Amino acid sequence: MPNPAYDRLPEHVKDDIERLYEQIWTKPRKAIPGLLEWIEKYPDVPTLYNYLTAAYSQSGQRKKTREVIEKNYQRNPDYLFARLNYANLCIRDGDYGKVGEIFEHKFDLKLLYPQRKRFHVTEVAGFMSTTGTYFFYAGKRESAEKCYELLEQIERNYPESGKTIEAQVTQLRWRLYPKTLWQRFMVWLSSRNQSAQGSDMQPS
Structure with missing residues (x-):
């Protein structure tokens, strides 16, 4: 995604940020102080908040x-990954109406x-994963299945994309096509909890 604020950073800063990004997946807690320092110095770079989100998530915080x-979305509402992370948060909270607002009711990039x-x-892939999950919990199975099919195509065509897309495909498949009784029970329970937490979904 075009990111002028990041592109304008000095090369040595970008090198250190990428080093911290790699550290997120092995020693996330050690990456956090460095990311916080760069955010303090460059508060208008949305990528930094995205990396910090990943570091906190990986370290269980x-x-x-x-x-x-929430802060990244407030500061950078047009940044796609800020939208995706916040939308996933709203989906977990059952606030489907908010998801529609985040994407301006435009479920097409x-x-x-x-x-x-x-x-x-x-x-x-991130967009298909998030919108597919949203459609699933919103009761729009056909739309969710289309998102899943596109995710599968991406996984096949870009095997070098790593485990992130593989996990996105698996999670959506698990929701749409649960095979075991345990999976079916968990999908039912998750759907029940989502409905209980927020039933104010707005039409997209």
């Missing part, structure tokens, strides 16, 4: 993860960002 997700002609594979 749920409250701080939520706080950073080309409609959401008409000025762009190309999207990175991680952007498309």
